[in-house]
């Protein structure tokens with residue numbers, strides 16, 4: 517028990533109102549903590565030995581030291597197994613960064629549309645009004661990241677358009693990861709050279725979510741399938757975490773078994789989705805399978821995937837969201853021009869009530885806590901949730917799909933109903 521302990525990597529400890537968790541962004545690991553856990557990490561960062569920590573905690577709790585030593589040993593072993601702590605002195609010394617979520621309700625995550633520009637023109641694309649020219653500048657983006665980090669936001673997803681089409685994208689990612697923010701990027705993957713992939717790895721990006729729909733998929737209108745497949749293999753070869761987004765249609769459904777088999781062999785998780793009737797997506801609705809057909813294939817081929825959040829967030833049970841993605845109560849969407857709304861496909865362009873303000877005019881905290889939009893949509897969910905036999909697993913499906921398909925943001929998401937096997941009374 518007299519051993520010294522060190523952080524294996526720079527670690528972030530996020531204090532919530534009633535609990536806490538910590539993570540390191542290297543290969544991402546997450547750990548839930550109670551009050552004592554927070555205290556132990558704080559004492560380790562002040563270079564206390566295990567014996568000193570045990571005495572301090574036993575003293576303050578008026579507990580038997582042997583009992584505390586046993587619990588402490590167990591706790592430390594767990595963190596060592598997760599790779600967050602080590603008893604070996606490393607050549608580089610790492611520390612623990614203490615942060616607090618200062619918003620109520622707690623805002624955890626930002627989805628940021630870095631650009632609307634794109635090098636492809638997919639037939640199903642929901643992105644409206646591409647080629648917009650009033651993007652936030654790098655300096656405005658950095659201010660926004662600083663502001664969100666100060667509020668305790670610890671996860672950013674970058675999307676577009678095509679994020680890698682933006683010239684300064686590496687600078688944005690670097691700024692985020694230097695702040696130890698868990699960062700992932702949604703991409704069509706066609707602009708990623710090997711050297712670019714090495715840079716992403718060096719920047720310690722958390723993961724890349726790449727669209728891959730098979731030879732007959734939408735991202736293949738420019739013959740990009742083989743290119744994207746090669747990019748996935750290049751990313752995996754440098755140890756990047758990759759997840760695939762498949763848009764399933766009548767055209768590519770026969771390719772699904774082979775594509776999924778291949779991805780499983782690469783141990784690459786994937787998510788299978790439908791086409792929302794938004795933007796170009798409206799014109800190709802006839803390519804969607806029926807909800808029942810889709811649900812059947814989804815169940816048959818899904819593989820260690822989660823609906824919307826990063827897998828680790830779900831499995832470690834860190835975020836208690838109302839819906840699977842946390843729309844309205846854990847996440848915000850910021851458009852290329854700084855306007856804030858519910859999610860990438862529930863924006864001002866869909867309905868003015870989804871617009872909550874602009875980051876260049878109001879603070880993120882004010883927008884999140886005081887705007888009419890977030891007040892109105894805070895508990896947004898499926899209106900049938902409480903009477904639904906699979907409500908507790910489905911958690912309400914996708915609110916955006918409900919809105920775009922049925923015109924009501926609280927309607928049941930029939931695709932989710934089919935996936936989870938809802939029995940209608």
Ligand SMILES: C[S@@+](CC[C@H](N)C(=O)[O-])C[C@H]1O[C@@H](n2cnc3c(N)ncnc32)[C@H](O)[C@@H]1O
Nearest residue numbers: 640641642676677702703704727761791792797
């Ligand atoms: C809008 S794109 C932005 C990132 C990047 N350009 C890409 O294609 O991955 C994000 C994801 O939305 C999906 N998507 C685009 N239009 C869609 C639609 N109408 N319905 C459902 N998903 C759609 C894409 O296939 C992609 O997986």
Ligand code: SF4
Nearest residue numbers: 634636638641677704
């Ligand atoms: S789906 Fe992605 S790659 Fe395709 S046009 Fe839309 S933004 Fe571009």
Ligand code: SF4
Nearest residue numbers: 898904910913929933
């Ligand atoms: S299965 Fe359907 S009805 Fe039940 S909660 Fe999910 S979306 Fe709502």
